[in-house]
Amino acid sequence: MQNTTPETRARYRERLSPSLWLLVTIALAGPMVSLIFVPVGSTVALIVGAAVSALLVLAAIALTPVVSVDGGVLRAGRAHIDVHHLGDPVALTGEDARQARGPGLPARGWHLIRGGIDGVVVVPDTDVDDPVDVWTISSRTPERLAAAITAARS
Incomplete structure (x- = not known):
């Protein structure tokens, strides 16, 4: 029996993610934010700074556009x-x-x-x-x- 369903796999897919240097630059916002929280406590400042860096890098990657040709x-x-x-x-x-x-x-x-x-x-x-x-x-x-x-x- 022949396969009558159309081709469904992607012929091309590319995520236009930021370069490594841009991700490093984005991650540098975390230490700057942590300086704001130093008066509260150094542990709190480190946790908040690391969380901000991680969230910004993940957001920069997740929100990048995708180019694809399929179907x-x-x-x-x-x-x-x-x-x-x-x-x-x-x-x-x-x-x-x-x-x-x-x-x-x-x-x-x-x-x-x-x-x-x-x-x-x-x-x-x-x-x-x-x-x-x-x-x-x-x-x-x-x-x-x-x-x-x-x-x-x-």
Whole structure:
């Protein structure tokens, strides 16, 4: 018997988590908060400082957007679009990616840009009813994301 259910596993999934240096910087808020509680007691200050650091780092990781292509749908953060509404994706790195993230960023586009991530995938939106012209998405592996979008379109 043939499997008639559509492909349900993710073709591509990436969490755009902060870099290690940004997480260390976020964690430094804990010692600063602990200084406020030193008059109450050093033990209380250490516990509160460690808890604040842990909570902020966990929140920074948990609240990062996810980019995925699965079931014929591109999801970038909270937004999603069927891949049949998309044109050919272009994977960019280096100077081309900097141009696409900065001066070349279209005003009528949908953007998911994350600092510290060099790669960018630019995907034209071919839906005439959609006010968005192009999707610009940060990715650490832009070639894989572009290939997943192309594969999901076919």
